[in-house]
Amino acid sequence: MCASVKYNIRGPALIPRMKTKHRIYYITLFSIVLLGLIATGMFQFWPHSIESSDDWGVEKRSVHDVPVVRLPADSPIPERGDLSCRMHTCFDVYRCGFNPKNKIKVYIYSLKKYVDDFGVPVSNTISREYNELLTAISDSDYYTDDINRACLFVPSIDVLNQNTLRIKETAQALAQLSRWDRGTNHLLFNMLPGSPPDYNTALDVPRDRALLAGGGFSTWTYRQGYDVSIPVYSPLSAEVDLPEKGPGPRRYFLLSSQMVLHPEYREDLDALQAKYGDSVLVLDKCTNLSEGVLSVRKRCHKHQVFDYPQVLQEATFCVVLRGARLGQAVLSDVLQAGCVPVVIADSYVLPFSEVLDWKRASVVVPEEKVSDMYSILQSIPQRQIEEMQRQAQWFWEAYFQSVKAIALATLQIINDRIYPYAAISYEEWNDPPAVKWSSVSNPLFLPLIPPQSQGFTAIVLTYDRVESLFRVITEVSKVPSLSKLLVVWNNQNKNPPEESLWPKIRVPLKVVKTAENKLSNRFFPYDEIETEAVLAIDDDIIMLTSDELQFGYEVWREFPDRLVGYPGRLHLWDHEMNKWKYESEWTNEVSMVLTGAAFYHKYFNYLYTYKMPGDIKNWVDAHMNCEDIAMNFLVANVTGKAVIKVTPRKKFKCPECTAIDGLSLDQTHMVERSECINKFASVFGTMPLKVVEHRADPVLYKDDFPEKLKSFPNIGSL
């Protein structure tokens, strides 16, 4: 401030003294600065060639600059593959020690160029696909650059196609890898095995104990549980983007698109076409294509030209016949088109058959039955065909569409073998996303009626209504099947009454003091709960009769996966407000039960405490309301089943109160409960509650039958 004032005072005195020289000086300075600014700005915003930051740290070289390694002619060759290898004999699992994430660590050897004594290269350095594959592994969670921590080693020696390499020298190159050790824990990827004339079904390069991820295994060469059968990648899928086409009937029932077929098979197929006419289409190479047209992308039938692979979308079933090799890239094209592959290759081990259920996506026809193929396919119901089309498309999207997908699926399979307790399930591998979303897997799926002798644990949540609590304890203790009583003391400011003051009951009584006054404490999976059945009961529920409670327990035994409660409630769709509404009127339907007194399986306590979706649990604790609605949502969502309301009981009220039904209900309470339903439905992403029109009563309830002969004569009132 002061300085500027001074400057201002001094300034005017300076100006008259400013010479032209000075002015020029100032202007030059200013323009230099301006120029600098513009230059900087351009530099900042110009699309320039400095690498984007995520590339920093990754080397940028040409594949031709990699180090050259000379292999002496007499360098060691590995043994041939050992057919008896299994994970527990040939795989060194110690390298994959304990790992909290249950993920194997994969190391990739750096790229070298191998030449023989005469300097002639052993193979093409690396193919586009193998480079993609190694990039995918390197970008995945499996990758490690620490060779000492690695569990699996992937050589950078490209053996995808056996035709492009020299077998003996490639084997020598493998053998000199720094951690080769007879190939233990090494993984090789090969898609095109064998060579003319007899085409072996597995890579011919001697590889000792190395695992082979191979395309085109036969049952004779495939080491079950050790090797991994992978698809033959079709480079076409990277080029062609097929329009989406849903399942359903298509123009051709059966189509064959392979260009190279054994004449005998082609005869068989032609015969089918002759027999069944237009519904069968057998395509072949085009002979007279004009210049510049890619012959791979065209197929012909007589003089008619079809675009490939688009034509595959016109067919329901597509033939995948073996060629010289068992594995055919056409399988990938066919799946992409949502055409159901008809695999005719005896003894072929289908890709990822260890985990994928090919019965759901393909039809396997023995080679001998090519001529019966049509009638075999015709016997498949239309609905199953559509299911297969959907499944085929899903397999392609998940496991075939890129080299990356193939690489990651392979590593996942090996990972699952090493960490079986964290393995991916059949459903996760095979169910398309639509099924995964809509299906419910009940955690208590076994139809099992627990023995009555087990009894139930009553959990009473209480704050400070000691008198009422003691009455509840006394009442509940009269129920024959009660095996333990747990009082959850939710009041941190007050200690529970002394032990001598508690009612003396015939079953063990435990008091658990909580750390915080939270509603969710009622649903905590306490270690003290030893029975499977839990009765949650409020400390003011004294109107339930012993018969009523005992009957409730008996009903739970028949429906152990459901919430079994007394007063029922309903959710309704409010068309005016366009949202859900809570309903406590006495209607003909039920979709929830109050947990003021309800039986349920103790597993739901675990789910409520640890697996409640979203913020529902905290939300309930903060609002001190709707914990029962949350529990109803949770159970219905995980089991897909409705609650069971037992006995005519409609409300919980103390006998002393004289409340008139309906009118006593607080309007704001109802609004809050409706809000809960809307909130929970949005968190769950769906409305899981199921509406039913029935309740459970004892078999002879209100029947004309001597009361004293009834098992549950005193079933209570509304």
Added chain:
Amino acid sequence: MQSWKRKSLWLALSASWLLLILLGVSPLLRLAVPSRPLPGAPQGWPRWLDTELLLSFFQPGELPEDVPRPSRAPCGSGCNWAACFDTSQCRGGGLKVFVHPAPGPISETHRRILASIEGSRYHTFSPGEACLLLFLSLDAPAGEPSPVPLQWNGGKNHLVLSLHPAPRPKTFQLGQAMVAEASPTVDTFRPGFDVALPLLPEGHPFRGGAPGQLQQHSPHPRETLVALAEERGGWRTAGTDSSACPWDGRCEQDPGPEQTHPGVTLPNATFCLIPGHRSDALRFLQALQAGCIPVLLSPRWELPFSEVIDWTKAAIIADERLPLQVLAALQEMPPARVLALRQQTQFLWDAYFSSVEKIIHTTLETIQDRVFGASAHPSLMWNSPPGALLALPTFSTSPQDFPFYHLQQGSCLVGRFSALIWVGAEGQPPLKLIQAVAGSQHCAQILVLWSSERPLPPRGKWPETSVPLTVIEGHRKVSDRFFLHSAISTDAILSLDAHTSLSTSEVDFAFSVWQSFPERMVGFLTWSHFWDKARGSWGYTAERANEFSMVLTTAAFYHRYYHTLFTRSLPKALRSLADEAPTCVDVLMNFLVAAVTKLPPIKLPYGKQHQGASPPPASGSSGPKPQTPDLDCINLMAAEFGHMPLVSSRLRLDPVLFKDPVSVLRKKYRSLEKP
């Protein structure tokens, strides 16, 4: 003025400098000092400059595939399904099996297996008609010569079945025959061709068999975590933290809190560790029955029925070389997974392993699935209750057609039903009943099954209904009513007798209940079974009681699938039994459904107004005379099933406002309460 100019000049100048420094320095710095990757960050696979120029592994021009058709696969030990099994012999519905007669005297087990196959749906007496020829190698102790059976045909389409490990007939070559043996070694087992059987203990029950021993879904909180199968035959329980390697001799010196359980009794444990030797396969079945999750340590034998059973859902196959890792993983396993594994052990035990008969049927079903190809059981049916022996693929291969898998499939039931009215001896069109049923908005069609001696009434005698009415002439057999009537188009069937009296409202309510329990029978009239101590046998009664275990098919909803199951899966003996004694049909249907669901049926309130109208609740003229000696069907069936499948229930499902003291106008199903 000048001062203002100067000031602004200065200001602009300094601002520009500031901007220049801010913007310019960092990229300049970056240019000057190339930043190194952080130490420790993975280097990764290099991004090659010439990635775009790399060639594909497979050049389109390279199509070398013009080769001779590959020779047929080698035979003998190198057999596989496509090469060594001729499916062209398997025509028509289902697998037909011929059993080679045994050359000499046969053992009791052998005889019973033969009898069981002969009574089953698979059997044929003619080897020419058979698709699979079965050679039972049960009794022949190793070394004793057993002659080559007739029609051996090099073993083509043959299955050599042996319940013991590998005492294969020594004197003749297996040729192309498949082998089904107990716990085969992984090295000789031919996947997709041979069948792996479980290793059975002595005296494994032939039929029925003990149910799983698990009493509760989730483990008891005080239950031991791990039990280890010992070489001497017992089980040893050990805390997971007591020793690092409980199956390794090295840890013997650390006794810890362990206990040895001699004999075969299994301790209460959540996981059972089973070493991988072939002799330990016996323990596997033991653990499975006990609901103790088997943890197999690098098993050297093929798991039973591994072709169809997804063992990862019921067991853990771990590496014996990583004890610490396995134990840590078991300790940390989420409760949801433990719960699922435990339940799956019980389901698998009960569905496929609890008796010799089930094991044989599972073997045949596995091979039938290979023959069926695309119309075989989907994996879901094998691996979720009630299991593949009770879910027939001949009914449908889409799981949503069955009553069991709606939740897993996320599919819905169609909201209509078909009424099937059985007209017995009296031969009167049940006009009132037809009207009542047709009045239901959910009714899709009415089928009348005319099983009377009297002639069919003419078209005009039948009432006009809003839904299609079809009259089918039956064969005057009681079991007719459960045959597959192709005319039935809905999942739900309402089975009725001509003399049943029901109101529309009751039909509507019953259907709404059935939609919640599509796998069960939902009915109005009930019977209950009991164990008669004095006679030492089962009995049943129609008397009203506090519990029940059967509902009568004179008025009951059930799923259409049970007709298929009744016709296709029941042994012939049972079906003829039902025809001889009409009351037995109801018992049989209830047995069947209970054996599938393991749950009781559901009872609904039945108005008193009907009680007089309906004769004693049995089809035909004879009332339920439980203990009449000639109608002792319940005991015959219990023997045929091998156990008593019926389950009792103590509840009835009523409408929500049933008989409540509220206004009748509120009630949807008020007519159910008529006095």
